[in-house]
Amino acid sequence: MRLRKIVTPIAVLLPASGRVVACTLCHTDLAREVRASVFGDDFWQNTGILVLPILLVAAIALFIQDGGKRK
Amino acid sequence: MTRRPLIAAAILIGAGMGGFIDGILFHQILQLHNMLSARIPPDTLVGTKINMVWDGFFHALTWLMTAWGIGALWRAAGRNDVPWSTRTFVGSLLVGWGAFNLVEGLIDHHLLDVHHVVERLHRSVYDYAFLAFGLVLLIIGASLVRAGRHDSKEAVTMKS
Numbered sequence: 001m002r003l004r005k006i007v008t009p010i011a012v013l014l015p016a017s018g019r020v021v022a023c024t025l026c027h028t029d030l031a032r033e034v035r036a037s038v039f040g041d042d043f044w045q046n047t048g049i050l051v052l053p054i055l056l057v058a059a060i061a062l063f064i065q066d067g068g069k070r071k
Numbered sequence: 072m073t074r075r076p077l078i079a080a081a082i083l084i085g086a087g088m089g090g091f092i093d094g095i096l097f098h099q100i101l102q103l104h105n106m107l108s109a110r111i112p113p114d115t116l117v118g119t120k121i122n123m124v125w126d127g128f129f130h131a132l133t134w135l136m137t138a139w140g141i142g143a144l145w146r147a148a149g150r151n152d153v154p155w156s157t158r159t160f161v162g163s164l165l166v167g168w169g170a171f172n173l174v175e176g177l178i179d180h181h182l183l184d185v186h187h188v189v190e191r192l193h194r195s196v197y198d199y200a201f202l203a204f205g206l207v208l209l210i211i212g213a214s215l216v217r218a219g220r221h222d223s224k225e226a227v228t229m230k231s
Contacts, residue, residue, distance in 0.1 A: 024124055034120045037111070046107060046125065049185055053175040054132050057086040058139075060170060065079035065143070 074154055076147035078163045078216060083140030085167025085212075090133030092168075093175070097188065098126045104190040112190075140167075162215025165208045172205025 023031060097103045105113050105122035106129050113119040147153045179185045180198045188197035 024120070030117065030120070033117050034124065037117070037121045038124050046185075047128075049179065049183055050106065050125065050128055050132065053171065053178050054086075054090070054136055056174045056178075057167065057170050058083065058136065061079045061082040061086070061140075061167070064082065065075050067073075067075055 072152055072154055074156070074159055074216075074220070076143065076150065076153050077156070077159055078166075080140050080143035080147050081160050081163030082167035082170065083136055083143060085140075085164035085169075086171040087133045087135075087137030087140055087167075088164070089168035089171040090129070090136065090175075093172075094126060094130050094133065098129075103188060104186040106186060108186045108190045109184050109193070156219040158215045158219030160219075162212045162217075162219060165212030166216065167212075169205045169208030169210075169212055172201060173209065176202045176205060 024034060025031065098105050102113075105119075106125035107122055111118050111121050113122045148155075176198065180187050180194065180201065184194070187194050188201050189195055
């Protein structure tokens with residue numbers, strides 16, 4: 001009886017999750033618009049911006065680890 | 072004897088966790104800015120979702136950096152020539168966090184203008200405070216690392 005109380009709402013709500021708009025990979029107009037913007041012309045530029053600070057700090061850590069000996 | 076593997080590992084972990092603090096506190100809880108909020112304002116559902124995706128990429132990178140640091144720490148722990156010092160470790164964590172704030176603040180907030188600490192104010196005193204906080208962390212961390220060079224040998228004796 002208690003199990004049914006838990007399972008029933010999940011079973012009812014699960015099919016509705018296919019219509020949810022708040023997902024990046026689903027097939028809605030909103031999701032397509034988001035994907036088009038994220039993976040648009042400036043994707044690699046934005047990726048570079050994102051990666052640059054992390055690469056620099058990682059390079060500092062590597063330099064310290066190797067004591068500047070890596071060639 | 073070399074402290075370099077321990078310092079490098081802790082810098083990676085500190086930078087990764089500093090990135091998590093930035094992302095979790097400023098991007099998600101306080102919602103003061105997002106990764107590309109100066110270019111794509113998060114004032115519509117689409118704009119917000121685009122920024123959420125880029126925030127996710129940012130968190131993925133900081134996670135990788137932290138994981139790399141944990142791996143490096145594990146390797147350092149297995150070496151007998153690496154002294155085990157709490158001051159060196161904590162100091163290097165702070166150095167990593169401070170370096171991340173300085174590098175990220177200079178590049179993203181000042182040079183490329185992709186986002187700012189308080190986006191609605193654009194570049195403001197908070198962006199300079201962010202840099203200053205990073206510098207303070209770096210100085211305190213470097214002082215701790217320097218102080219830790221004396222307790223290293225004792226720690227190695229205890230380890231072996």
